[in-house]
Structures are given as structure tokens and as C-alpha cells.
Amino acid sequence: MTNHRLIQAIQGKAVDRTPVWLMRQAGRYLPEYRKIRSSVKDFLTLCKTPELASIVTLQPVTRYPLDAAIIFSDILTIPDAYGLGLSFIEGEGPRFLNPIRSEAALQKLPQIDPEETLGFVMETIRLAAKELRGKIPIIGFAGSPWTIATYMVEGESPRHFSIIKRMMYQSPHLLHALLSHLSETIIAYLFAQIKAGAEVIMLFDTWGGVLSHPDFLQFSLNYMKNILQSLAEKQGDKAVPIILFTKNGGPYLSDILNSGADCVGLDWTTNLQVARKLSQGKVALQGNLDPATLYAPKEEIVKAVGTVLEQYGNGSGHVFNLGHGMHPDIDPDQVNILLEALNTLSPEYHSERSDRL
Amino acid sequence: MTNHRLIQAIQGKAVDRTPVWLMRQAGRYLPEYRKIRSSVKDFLTLCKTPELASIVTLQPVTRYPLDAAIIFSDILTIPDAYGLGLSFIEGEGPRFLNPIRSEAALQKLPQIDPEETLGFVMETIRLAAKELRGKIPIIGFAGSPWTIATYMVEGESPRHFSIIKRMMYQSPHLLHALLSHLSETIIAYLFAQIKAGAEVIMLFDTWGGVLSHPDFLQFSLNYMKNILQSLAEKQGDKAVPIILFTKNGGPYLSDILNSGADCVGLDWTTNLQVARKLSQGKVALQGNLDPATLYAPKEEIVKAVGTVLEQYGNGSGHVFNLGHGMHPDIDPDQVNILLEALNTLSPEYHSERSDRL
Numbered sequence: 001m002t003n004h005r006l007i008q009a010i011q012g013k014a015v016d017r018t019p020v021w022l023m024r025q026a027g028r029y030l031p032e033y034r035k036i037r038s039s040v041k042d043f044l045t046l047c048k049t050p051e052l053a054s055i056v057t058l059q060p061v062t063r064y065p066l067d068a069a070i071i072f073s074d075i076l077t078i079p080d081a082y083g084l085g086l087s088f089i090e091g092e093g094p095r096f097l098n099p100i101r102s103e104a105a106l107q108k109l110p111q112i113d114p115e116e117t118l119g120f121v122m123e124t125i126r127l128a129a130k131e132l133r134g135k136i137p138i139i140g141f142a143g144s145p146w147t148i149a150t151y152m153v154e155g156e157s158p159r160h161f162s163i164i165k166r167m168m169y170q171s172p173h174l175l176h177a178l179l180s181h182l183s184e185t186i187i188a189y190l191f192a193q194i195k196a197g198a199e200v201i202m203l204f205d206t207w208g209g210v211l212s213h214p215d216f217l218q219f220s221l222n223y224m225k226n227i228l229q230s231l232a233e234k235q236g237d238k239a240v241p242i243i244l245f246t247k248n249g250g251p252y253l254s255d256i257l258n259s260g261a262d263c264v265g266l267d268w269t270t271n272l273q274v275a276r277k278l279s280q281g282k283v284a285l286q287g288n289l290d291p292a293t294l295y296a297p298k299e300e301i302v303k304a305v306g307t308v309l310e311q312y313g314n315g316s317g318h319v320f321n322l323g324h325g326m327h328p329d330i331d332p333d334q335v336n337i338l339l340e341a342l343n344t345l346s347p348e349y350h351s352e353r354s355d356r357l
Numbered sequence: 358m359t360n361h362r363l364i365q366a367i368q369g370k371a372v373d374r375t376p377v378w379l380m381r382q383a384g385r386y387l388p389e390y391r392k393i394r395s396s397v398k399d400f401l402t403l404c405k406t407p408e409l410a411s412i413v414t415l416q417p418v419t420r421y422p423l424d425a426a427i428i429f430s431d432i433l434t435i436p437d438a439y440g441l442g443l444s445f446i447e448g449e450g451p452r453f454l455n456p457i458r459s460e461a462a463l464q465k466l467p468q469i470d471p472e473e474t475l476g477f478v479m480e481t482i483r484l485a486a487k488e489l490r491g492k493i494p495i496i497g498f499a500g501s502p503w504t505i506a507t508y509m510v511e512g513e514s515p516r517h518f519s520i521i522k523r524m525m526y527q528s529p530h531l532l533h534a535l536l537s538h539l540s541e542t543i544i545a546y547l548f549a550q551i552k553a554g555a556e557v558i559m560l561f562d563t564w565g566g567v568l569s570h571p572d573f574l575q576f577s578l579n580y581m582k583n584i585l586q587s588l589a590e591k592q593g594d595k596a597v598p599i600i601l602f603t604k605n606g607g608p609y610l611s612d613i614l615n616s617g618a619d620c621v622g623l624d625w626t627t628n629l630q631v632a633r634k635l636s637q638g639k640v641a642l643q644g645n646l647d648p649a650t651l652y653a654p655k656e657e658i659v660k661a662v663g664t665v666l667e668q669y670g671n672g673s674g675h676v677f678n679l680g681h682g683m684h685p686d687i688d689p690d691q692v693n694i695l696l697e698a699l700n701t702l703s704p705e706y707h708s709e710r711s712d713r714l
Contacts, residue, residue, distance in 0.1 A: 162684050165649030169657060209605075212625040212647050248566075251607050251626045268569040269608045290569050292522030300526060327519050 004137050006067040006200065010241040010263045010284040012317045018309065018346035019067035020339065021139070023291075024325030025060040026072045030332055032059050043088045044080065047073050048120045054127035061136060063332070064339055067319075068139050068200060069128060071193070073121050075143030075204055078185055079152045081117040082109055092156075099155035101163065103171075106178055114189035121189075122196035129197035140198025142190055144205035144246075145182040145227075146220035149175065161210050168219060175219065183223050187230045194231075194240055202243040202265070203227065209248025216252050221259060228260040243286055247324060257283050267323035272311035285312065286319040291326055294334045301334065305341040314349050361494050363424040363557065367598040367620045367641040369674045375666065375703035376424035377696065378496070380648075381682030382417040383429045387689055389416050400445045401437065404430050405477045411484035418493060420689070421696055424676075425496050425557060426485060428550070430478050432500030432561055435542055436509045438474040439466055449513075456512035458520065460528075463535055471546035478546075479553035486554035497555025499547055501562035501603075502539040502584075503577035506532065518567050525576060532576065540580050544587045551588075551597055559600040559622070560584065566605025573609050578616060585617040600643055604681060614640050624680035629668035642669065643676040648684055651691040658691065662698040671706050 006019040027033055036056055040046050047053055056072040076094055080086040085097025100106055115122065121140075128138055142148075151157070153164040153175075167175050190201050208220040224244060232239050245265025249256050256264055257279050266275055266287035275285055293304045305320075312318040320342055363376040384390055393413055397403050404410055413429040433451055437443040442454025457463055472479065478497075485495055499505075508514070510521040510532075524532050547558050565577040581601060589596050602622030606613050613621055614636050623632055623644035632642055650661045662677075669675040677699055 160684065162649065162686060165647070166652040166686075169649060169653035209626065213628065215647070248605060248626070251628070269566065269605070271570065271608070290522070290572070292519065292526060295523040296526035327517065329519060329523075 004067070004199075006137055006319060007241060009316050009319055010200070010243075012281070012284060015316050015350055016347060017350060018312075018318050018320045018342060020320040020342055021066050021068040021070060022060070022326055022335070023070075023322050025064075025066060025070065026056050027326060028328035029326055029330040030059055030063070032063075043074075044086065047077060050120050050123035050127050053120070053124040054131070057124065057128045057138075058131055061132075064335060065343070066136070066339075068137050069132060070139040070141065070202070071121065071125055071128065071198065073124065073141070075141070075148060075206075076151060077118055077121060078112075078114075078142070078148055078182065078189065081112050081114070082152075084152060094151060094157060096152065096155045099163075100149075100152045100178060101167070103174055106174060106181070109178075109181055112185060114185065114192045118189060118192070122192050125193060125196040125198055137199035138197055139200045139202055139243075140190060140193030140196075141202040141204060142186045144203050144208065144220060145179040145186060145223040146208055146211075147204060147206045148182055148186075149178050150207045152178070158207060158210075161207070168215065179219065179223050183226055187227055187234075190227070190231055191234050194235065198240065200241050200243065201231070202245065203261075205244065205246040205249065208246040208252075209250075213252055216246075216249075217255060220246070221252070221255055224261075225259050232260070241284075243319075245286070253278055263319060265321065269323075272308065272318075273313065276312060276317075279317075281317065284317045284319065286321045288321070288323040289338075291322040291324055291330070294327070294330045294338065298337050301337045302341040302345075305338055306345050309342075309345055309349055312349070316350065320346070361424070361556075363494055363676060364598060366673050366676055367557070367600075369638065369641060372673050372707055373704060374707060375669075375675055375677045375699060377677040377699055378423050378425040378427060379417070379683055379692070380427075380679050382421075382423065382427065383413050384683060385685035386683055386687040387416055387420070389420075400431075401443065404434060407477050407480035407484050410477070410481040411488070414481065414485045414495075415488055418489075421692060422700070423493070423696075425494050426489060427496040427498065427559070428478065428482055428485065428555065430481065430498070432498070432505060432563075433508060434475055434478060435469075435471075435499070435505055435539065435546065438469050438471070439509075441509060451508060451514060453509065453512045456520075457506075457509045457535060458524070460531055463531060463538070466535075466538055469542060471542065471549045475546060475549070479549050482550060482553040482555055494556035495554055496557045496559055496600075497547060497550030497553075498559040498561060499543045501560050501565065501577060502536040502543060502580040503565055503568075504561060504563045505539055505543075506535050507564045509535070515564060515567075518564070525572065536576065536580050540583055544584055544591075547584070547588060548591050551592065555597065557598050557600065558588070559602065560618075562601065562603040562606065565603040565609075566607075570609060573603075573606075574612060577603070578609070578612055581618075582616050589617070598641075600676075602643070610635055620676060622678065626680075629665065629675075630670065633669060633674075636674075638674065641674045641676065643678050645678070645680040646695075648679040648681055648687070651684070651687045651695065655694050658694045659698040659702075662695055663702050666699075666702055666706055669706070673707065677703070 005015050009015050009019045053072045057069050061069045150164050241262035243263040244261035250270035263284035263286050268288050268290040362372050366372050366376045410429045414426050418426045507521050598619035600620040601618035607627040620641035620643050625645050625647040
């Protein structure tokens with residue numbers, strides 16, 4: 001599997017073309033997804049039914065020539081496993097019955113064994129891997145401790161971050177205790193995903209970018225670094241590559257690039273050329289097309305794909321992706337335009353053996 | 358009035374201490390505001406009643422030693438004046454009955470004369486100015502064309518920006534026509550505010566930071582530059598200073614600094630030291646404390662104020678502010694801590710005649 005294009009690119013080894021997968025490539029924009037989704041009562045049930053979640057995982061890679069399948073799941077499976085009463089309200093997003101806002105609530109948070117409580121995720125990976133038979137790697141993932149904590153503390157999709165920032169400034173020890181608890185779970189969870197067959201891991205730090213620089217280091221990046229280090233130690237020689245993505249993390253890119261991640265995801269507000277210079281060839285980069293570009297006419301999409309490739313430049317070390325998840329109302333045919341453009345335009349950036357390392 | 362600390366600082370002239378005002382300094386966190394607010398049926402009525410809006414404008418400057426009063430109003434007064442059926446739903450934010458999503462809807466958008474349709478804002482300025490008798494300047498403001506357009510097109514507080522970005526990519530001419538229309542109104546509106554007595558103007562580009570670099574230049578910054586230029590031409594020699602604030606605009610700071618604004622507002626994700634270096638002493642800077650810092654204990658607030666001052670460094674050209682609006686659940690006493698810290702710590706940064714220019 002290590003000879004697959006995606007993993008080679010992350011390792012900076014020569015590839016024939018730029019590998020690609022798309023954040024939220026499995027989901028609502030695909031009619032075949034909506035069909036499966038309508039057969040179960042809610043989104044969480046779908047995540048928890050490996051037979052269906054594995055089918056949904058494979059739908060985009062059956063339809064499109066993508067270089068990875070990302071497991072169909074959600075970053076909130078962990079707080080759901082803690083028993084916080086998670087539900088997804090149609091059109092409004094997640095809601096927790098029991099948000100964590102006190103020492104007492106934190107004390108009641110159980111220690112969970114992801115192999116047991118989140119076993120359905122590992123089973124989804126195993127089922128998908130069986131179908132894929134090594135053709136492309138499976139990406140496992142988790143939310144960052146800070147990002148998961150924002151939902152657990154705010155009780156819903158955070159908007160102003162008032163509640164968690166109040167906790168951060170008034171009871172930092174409480175927030176640190178929550179982040180430590182989450183980190184332990186995430187490490188065990190990701191390690192279980194790797195054992196089940198995930199060959200790449202991605203950490204989603206959706207909300208790290210709302211923090212000031214010192215707060216980002218203290219409350220988000222440090223915990224992610226611990227996770228990266230623990231996973232490296234647990235795996236020894238044959239560690240899978242880890243992608244770290246902080247949305248709106250551009251201002252703190254130097255720190256993120258030095259976190260120990262193998263690849264850093266970028267949104268469309270960060271210039272790939274600048275990021276590559278900063279990375280000094282030590283870290284691969286993933287991104288960074290604005291997913292809304294997929295609303296555009298064909299020639300605009302082709303141009304935008306060209307711009308992303310041009311910004312990264314020649315050689316390996318780049319994984320093409322969107323800068324955030326696919327919008328649910330994208331026409332699936334538009335994705336073909338993107339992939340065809342990439343297939344046509346990217347080989348010239350790999351024409352010589354211009355290895356990054 | 359031009360000899361006031363705030364204006365002197367924007368002009369880079371020596372001041373005794375760093376001037377300060379706070380975004381959303383008038384509002385829900387003040388009990389005296391909540392009292393007035395409860396006497397009218399809704400938020401928009403308060404904005405449209407100059408006798409009350411001027412009282413609310415002056416409440417924070419009566420309570421605190423601030424260096425400016427910002428007029429109590431809203432960036433959505435313009436689309437409200439267009440007749441789009443604006444209402445504010447408690448706890449949910451603004452909602453438009455008639456969002457603009459088609460050529461036909463755009464055609465129906467009236468040309469308004471702000472002196473008439475938005476006369477209540479000018480009257481609020483005049484009433485507040487009468488009370489202030491030149492003690493401190495009044496800041497007038499408007500949203501940027503792009504930012505106001507996001508609400509007009511999305512129909513509510515934008516979250517994923519799917520609808521306006523779809524328009525941007527599929528019907529750019531339509532969006533440009535809307536932005537041009539808005540720009541004309543904003544120019545007339547701000548010029549009317551200046552004639553009524555506003556001595557500083559601020560342009561709020563709350564949502565410019567969700568755009569990629571080329572899209573930001575094309576759909577947000579260019580329109581703001583036109584506004585800056587038109588206002589400069591209309592005013593001639595005695596032009597009032599203009600502050601431009603793009604939330605999450607850090608990645609595009611060089612362009613923003615070169616826009617023609619006299620002062621650029623920064624949120625807490627941009628380092629003031631880096632920004633000052635980029636500004637090359639040509640543009641003043643405003644910001645950039647995370648408003649959530651006001652949840653913190655006293656010593657943390659004092660430390661955070663010190664960090665902001667230290668990052669900007671010695672000399673004039675800095676207006677202290679939050680990096681975004683005051684949260685509505687802040688204890689008003691916390692603001693005293695901030696202002697006292699600033700009063701104690703900032704004079705040393707102005708001890709010599711270290712003019713910026």
C-alpha cells in the first residue's frame with residue numbers, strides 16, 4: 001500500500017500526477033448517498049451501521065477516480081460515545097443534551113475503550129478495506145481535542161465561542177482537563193482505526209483558527225502534537241502518515257508545519273506557494289480549492305485547478321483537495337470536471353524526477 | 358476636533374497615551390442599554406429613533422473614559438431602507454423576507470437617498486454631537502458592499518456562504534451589479550454621516566475573510582477602495598480619517614494596507630508587530646484584543662492589554678480596540694479593568710516624541 005500515489009506524495013516521492021481526494025467526498029451531494037441515508041432514521045444511525053457506512057465510504061471512489069477513500073463517520077462520534085445525548089437536527093446541525101460546563105460534568109465523563117464503544121467505526125474500515133482490496137488507501141480521522149471540545153462545551157455548532165472561551169479564560173484547568181481526556185480517547189481511537197486498516201490519518205481542527213496565537217498553541221496545537229507523538233510511539237517503524245488541518249490556520253502556519261504532522265491541510269485563504277516555502281520541503285501540503293468553486297462553469301473550474309497546481313509548483317509533496325468540505329448542493333458532474341482538469345494538468349508538474357526531498 | 362487623541366494617533370502624531378474605543382461598546386452588556394432597549398418593541402425601532410439611539414450612543418462614553426463614540430446603528434440599515442423586509446429574530450439574528458437572488462430582484466432594488474431614507478442616522482449623529490460638544494469624536498460607519506451583500510443574498514446571517522458564492526461563480530455580473538449599487542448607496546450614506554458630524558468613518562468588512570485572495574480583491578477590496586476614493590474626492594482637503602476592518606483579513610493584509618484607508622483594523626489572529634512592519638508607517642493600526650479576554654480574571658486582562666501594546670511597540674499610530682464586537686454577556690466592570698490597564702501601561706510607549714511618520 002505504501003506504493004500508492006497518495007502516500008508517495010505525502011512522503012515526497014515522485015508520482016505520475018498529483019493525487020486527489022475531497023473533503024466530504026461521501027455525502028449529501030451524491031444521489032446514491034441520499035438513497036442510503038433515506039433508508040435509516042437518522043445520520044447517526046448511518047454512522048453506526050458498518051454495512052451501510054462502508055457502502056457510503058466507497059460510493060465516491062466507485063463514481064470517481066479518487067486516490068483515497070475517507071471513512072464515513074463524524075468527528076462527534078467520541079462525545080456521542082461519552083453519552084452526552086447527541087442528536088442532529090435537520091438543517092441546524094448537532095445538539096448535545098448534556099454539554100460539559102462544570103467540574104462535576106467533567107468528572108462524570110467516562111473513560112471509553114474505542115475498540116468497544118466505537119467498534120462500528122473499526123468495522124466500517126474493515127468492510128471498506130475488504131472491498132477496496134488495496135487499490136487505494138483508507139483515510140481514518142478524528143476531530144482535534146479543541147474542536148471536539150467546542151461542541152461538547154457549547155452544546156451545538158459554535159458561532160461566537162462565548163461559552164468555551166469563557167471557560168478558557170475563567171477555568172483554564174477545567175478546559176485542560178477536558179482536552180487531556182479527549183486526547184487520550186483520540187489516541188486510542190486513531191490507533192484502533194490504524195489497526196483496523198486505516199493507512200492515512202487526518203486530524204480535523206475545524207475551530208483552531210478562532211484562537212489567538214498563544215491560545216492556539218496552548219489549547220489546540222499542543223494537544224495535537226501530543227497525539228501525533230503518541231501515535232508515532234505506538235506504531236514504531238511502520239507509522240502511517242498523518243495529515244493535520246486547521247481551518248483558518250494560516251496565521252499560525254509555521255507552528256503547524258513544525259508540529260510533527262506528515263502533511264498539513266490548507267484552506268483557500270492560504271497561498272500554497274508561500275506555505276511550500278515555509279515548509280522547506282519537510283512537510284507535504286494538502287489543499288486548497290474553495291469548495292464553492294464547484295458552482296462555477298467548466299472553464300472556471302479548470303482555471304482554478306490550474307491555479308492551485310501552479311501555486312504549489314513542480315514536484316511531489318502535494319495532495320490536491322478542497323479547502324473545506326464539499327457543499328451538499330454541488331452537482332456531482334462538476335466533480336468530474338475538477339478531476340479531469342487535474343488529470344490533464346497535473347502530470348506536467350511531475351514530468352521530471354523532481355522529488356521534493 | 359482634529360487635535361483629539363484618536364485622530365492624532367491615526368495621523369501618526371504624538372499622543373500622551375494610546376487612544377481606545379471598543380467595537381460594540383454600546384449594547385446589550387450594559388444594563389442602561391437593556392433598559393432603553395426594553396422600552397421599544399424591537400432593535401430596529403431603537404436604531405430608527407434618534408432620541409433613543411443617541412442616548413445609547415453616549416452611554417458607554419458616559420460610563421467609561423473612551424476616546425470616541427460610535428454611532429448606535431446597524432450595518433443592515435441600508436438593505437432595510439431598500440425595503441427587503443428586515444427583522445431581527447431574538448437569539449437568531451437578522452432575517453430578510455425578500456433576499457436578492459435574481460436579476461429581477463436586483464432590478465427592483467430602489468435608488469435611495471440616504472439623507473432622506475436613512476435620515477434617522479444623521480439625526481442621531483447630530484443629537485449625539487450636540488451632547489458631546491466636541492469632547493471626543495463621533496465614529497460613523499457602514500458595512501462593506503460584500504458584507505452587506507452576503508446578508509441580502511443569503512437572507513440571514515451567513516454560515517456556509519453557499520448562496521452568495523454560487524452567485525459569485527455562476528452570475529458574477531449579477532453580484533457585481535449588486536455590489537456597485539450598494540457602493541453608490543454607501544458612499545452617499547457615509548458622506549451624509551460626515552456632513553452630520555461624524556469625524557471618523559469605519560467600514561466593516563465582516564465577511565471579506567471567507568473569500569480566496571483573487572475573489573477578495575475582486576468582490577470586496579476593490580469596492581471598498583472605490584468608496585475610500587470617492588469619499589476622499591467628495592471631501593477635498595479636510596477629509597475625515599477612515600478605518601477599514603476586514604475580519605480574518607490577515608492573509609490579505611498587504612493589499613488591505615495599500616487600499617487607501619487611514620487606519621486598518623485587525624482581529625486577534627494577526628500579529629500587530631508583523632502588521633506594523635508591513636504597514637511601513639504609512640497606515641495606522643487598530644485592535645486587536647480577543648473580546649473573550651474580558652471573561653478573564655483581572656491579572657489576565659492586564660497581561661493581555663500589555664501584550665497588545667508590546668506587540669505594537671513604541672510611538673503613535675495605534676488605536677486600541679477589541680478584534681471584534683463586545684460579547685453581550687460581558688460584565689461591564691471588566692471593561693474598567695481593560696481601560697485602567699491601558700491608562701497605566703500605554704503612556705510609556707509614548708514617552709518620547711516618537712512620531713510614526
